[in-house]
Amino acid sequence: GENVEQHPSTLSVQEGDSAVIKCTYSDSASNYFPWYKQELGKRPQLIIDIRSNVGEKKDQRIAVTLNKTAKHFSLHITETQPEDSAVYFCAASPYNQGGKLIFGQGTELSVKP
């Protein structure tokens, strides 16, 4: 089955700097790759997603890139702000398996003012 690896597990940046989180997946048939943000004690919330027919997607300060050949995808946050501090999870959805997501282990991002 699908396996998703995520790194780094923790990331500390200064306010205004960029942050990059990387994930690899094992199932070449996976076709949907969302990123979720989870604040302490809260529910995971979707911040951006990308489908396998697209190489890059951007939404304001957040962008995701996908390399299908290498089976990896990355989250890029520019001009980080203290409110970006949270745990970020990448996920992959195996093709035609009902939309279930296989999550990475998470990255705890800390943005220092």
Added chain:
Amino acid sequence: GAGVSQTPSNKVTEKGKYVELRCDPISGHTALYWYRQSLGQGPEFLIYFQGTGAADDSGLPNDRFFAVRPEGSVSTLKIQRTERGDSAVYLCASSLLAGGGYTGELFFGEGSRLTVL
């Protein structure tokens, strides 16, 4: 309600007891998922429903875990003979579209925190 609702938010039980966790998905969402999240880990898939039927229960750890969705809306996750290792946050999510190779956004509830003493 507007979002996925889970009850109870917190449940403390003793080893060996039976527990039920409830999920009320977003109205109209046909797909419903249960995940388990241990401290410092990503959500771990347990089971997925499309309508009333369990379409994929490959993530259930053993036969002490069971879930139902009798009317295609509310779902209950049932854990028998609880063990300390079952302690975790149990997350429910729902989605408007699933299957046919298309994945829609999963909307998560706040979770039910289970503590087995």
